[in-house]
Amino acid sequence: MMSRNPHSRVAAAAAMAIGIAAACVSAASSSAEGAGGLFFDDVRVFDGVRMHERADVSIRDGRIVAIGAQLTFPEGAERIDGAGKTLLPGLIDAHTHSWGDARRDALRFGVTTELDMMGDRQQLPRLKTERAAFVVTDQADLWSAGAAVTAPKGHGTQYGMAVPTLAAGEDATTFVKARVAEGSDYVKIILEDFSAHSETMRLPTLTEAQTRAAIAAAHAEDKLAVVHVSRLRDGRAAVENGADGLVHMFVEPGDAAFVAAAKRRNAFVVPTLSVIATMARADEGRKIAEDARLSPWLTRAQIDALKATYGAGAPRPDVLADAIRNVRALHEAGVDLLAGTDAGNPGTAHGASMHGEMELLVRAGLTPTQALAAATSTPARRFALSDRGRIAEGLRADLLLVDGDPAQDIRATRAIVGVWKNGHAVARPRQDAQAEAPRGETLPASAELIDDFEGTAVVGANGVWPAKFGSGWAPTTDQMAGGASVGKLDRANGALAVSGEIKPGFAFPWSGAIYFPATAPMQPVDLSDRGELVFKARGDGRTYSAMLFSGAQMQSMPSMKTFVAGPEWTEVRLPLASFNGADLARVRGFAFTAGQPLGAFAFEIDDVRVK
Numbered sequence: 049m050m051s052r053n054p055h056s057r058v059a060a061a062a063a064m065a066i067g068i069a070a071a072c073v074s075a076a077s078s079s080a081e082g083a084g085g086l087f088f089d090d091v092r093v094f095d096g097v098r099m100h101e102r103a104d105v106s107i108r109d110g111r112i113v114a115i116g117a118q119l120t121f122p123e124g125a126e127r128i129d130g131a132g133k134t135l136l137p138g139l140i141d142a143h144t145h146s147w148g149d150a151r152r153d154a155l156r157f158g159v160t161t162e163l164d165m166m167g168d169r170q171q172l173p174r175l176k177t178e179r180a181a182f183v184v185t186d187q188a189d190l191w192s193a194g195a196a197v198t199a200p201k202g203h204g205t206q207y208g209m210a211v212p213t214l215a216a217g218e219d220a221t222t223f224v225k226a227r228v229a230e231g232s233d234y235v236k237i238i239l240e241d242f243s244a245h246s247e248t249m250r251l252p253t254l255t256e257a258q259t260r261a262a263i264a265a266a267h268a269e270d271k272l273a274v275v276h277v278s279r280l281r282d283g284r285a286a287v288e289n290g291a292d293g294l295v296h297m298f299v300e301p302g303d304a305a306f307v308a309a310a311k312r313r314n315a316f317v318v319p320t321l322s323v324i325a326t327m328a329r330a331d332e333g334r335k336i337a338e339d340a341r342l343s344p345w346l347t348r349a350q351i352d353a354l355k356a357t358y359g360a361g362a363p364r365p366d367v368l369a370d371a372i373r374n375v376r377a378l379h380e381a382g383v384d385l386l387a388g389t390d391a392g393n394p395g396t397a398h399g400a401s402m403h404g405e406m407e408l409l410v411r412a413g414l415t416p417t418q419a420l421a422a423a424t425s426t427p428a429r430r431f432a433l434s435d436r437g438r439i440a441e442g443l444r445a446d447l448l449l450v451d452g453d454p455a456q457d458i459r460a461t462r463a464i465v466g467v468w469k470n471g472h473a474v475a476r477p478r479q480d481a482q483a484e485a486p487r488g489e490t491l492p493a494s495a496e497l498i499d500d501f502e503g504t505a506v507v508g509a510n511g512v513w514p515a516k517f518g519s520g521w522a523p524t525t526d527q528m529a530g531g532a533s534v535g536k537l538d539r540a541n542g543a544l545a546v547s548g549e550i551k552p553g554f555a556f557p558w559s560g561a562i563y564f565p566a567t568a569p570m571q572p573v574d575l576s577d578r579g580e581l582v583f584k585a586r587g588d589g590r591t592y593s594a595m596l597f598s599g600a601q602m603q604s605m606p607s608m609k610t611f612v613a614g615p616e617w618t619e620v621r622l623p624l625a626s627f628n629g630a631d632l633a634r635v636r637g638f639a640f641t642a643g644q645p646l647g648a649f650a651f652e653i654d655d656v657r658v659k
């Protein structure tokens with residue numbers, strides 16, 4: 049899945065709407081190997097399949113030229129002492145959505161290859177050129193599905209970017225051929241009606257006939273067909289119709305028939321336990337963010353993402369427990385498992401989350417060595433990445449050197465000593481010192497009442513309605529993301545009236561009001577000495593969301609709490625610390641919004657305070 053939190057786009061869209069450009073600078077560089085190559089001397093080696101307790105590995109011209117005991121030291125090579133360390137193939141994350149800094153972030157944590165499962169189609173030709181080269185780079189290589197096969201208004205269409213869809217009655221073969229012509233490396237098919245994630249919300253999805261046709265079309269083009277599922281029945285349909293693999297473990301109990309079918313049809317599974325842990329609120333992302341072996345190399349945006357969750361719904365511990373049980377059964381049956389994080393989603397970070405995914409696979413019954421294979425040679429074999437994923441003669445020198453022995457404790461992969469891409473050492477600049485963002489503007493202690501909505505106010509030229517402090521209020525709707533919901537703000541009877549209609553057109557619709565606390569919209573204020581967001585609400589009885597936007601960058605995902613606006617004015621007190629993952633030193637906005645279900649809504653808020 050990609051981010052199913054619509055509001056991650058609200059901040060970016062709001063920022064765009066009012067003309068603010070987000071600048072994102074990250075420093076990284078690489079240094080070339082010595083002209084005489086590299087020599088890893090007397091190191092423990094995981095070759096992609098098994099562990100060698102003591103070996104030497106020789107690198108030249110970007111390739112592994114030899115692995116063995118007591119190799120002759122090549123004159124002029126750079127010697128790297130392997131005592132106490134383990135050399136691994138660069139990791140391959142088999143499920144990502146790789147935008148922006150993703151490939152740079154990945155490489156810093158030893159992930160040298162990512163397999164994008166729905167992403168930017170424009171970059172497909174360039175990716176092929178880049179990954180064939182042996183140049184110095186600070187980016188992981190990327191393979192990509194490009195656009196996925198999904199139904200109109202189905203999963204994957206809700207992120208505000210135009211994507212092609214396969215309508216009922218349209219020819220799957222033509223659709224798949226178009227993806228291959230664009231440069232898709234494999235074909236990703238989405239079976240998702242959202243019933244595993246919501247009691248009420250449903251998304252259109254492909255029929256079984258379309259699924260079968262799309263899989264056949266992919267195979268006719270000599271491409272793998274991989275399938276997104278959340279339900280057992282969809283997983284079974286995909287496998288029985290010839291899918292090469294599933295790119296998620298389904299999040300409900302499986303059965304022996306599915307395991308047998310996956311084994312018989314030789315299907316693989318990319319469980320993506322990291323993102324399922326986010327749904328479960330299992331706090332795996334936070335543990336990665338707080339691991340001292342990883343945290344200094346995480347950008348502020350990665351830390352925000354790791355601590356983010358999906359929406360404000362209740363925790364669902366069962367989904368992780370079910371997924372782990374299913375993975376255990378598949379593993380015991382000998383089904384190929386590939387480590388993939390679904391990075392790009394809340395609770396994950398490119399690169400860093402692979403170390404957590406391997407730990408989760410061990411929790412599901414893989415030995416540490418099997419988890420390492422799931423992150424290296426198995427994805428390489430299943431996706432036919434013939435130049436990587438193992439340490440063997442002739443393969444690309446994409447390497448990860450760690451302290452300790454991950455066969456004893458899988459978390460040893462986090463103690464990174466060095467990363468090499470194409471035989472070149474990758475510079476791994478620490479992100480904590482240099483990327484520590486300044487705290488937000490300080491508010492005077494007297495700035496507590498945001499607005500009581502008494503008297504009149506005039507909307508400014510920037511479209512923002514002034515408040516007692518900060519830059520004020522603005523409407524926000526899903527029209528920014530291609531939706532059709534409408535809404536308006538009104539100052540009436542000394543309160544802020546918010547009304548409108550949630551309309552179909554966007555899978556995660558919203559409409560409401562956003563308040564910017566800093567002197568310029570979307571800039572941060574420091575609320576770390578404040579305790580609560582307090583306001584009064586009344587309305588039509590629906591459940592609404594209060595969202596807090598915060599973090600070092602504007603794209604940070606909001607934290608959400610719900611409140612009910614009933615017929616009588618009721619005070620709502622939301623402890624700021626209860627907004628999961630919020631960065632209270634850098635608060636950029638509060639929003640009060642309606643979402644599902646569709647239809648008209650109306651609520652009022654008054655006496656909004658940060659205390």
Ligand SMILES: [Zn+2]
Nearest residue numbers: 049050165390
């Ligand atoms: Zn995904």
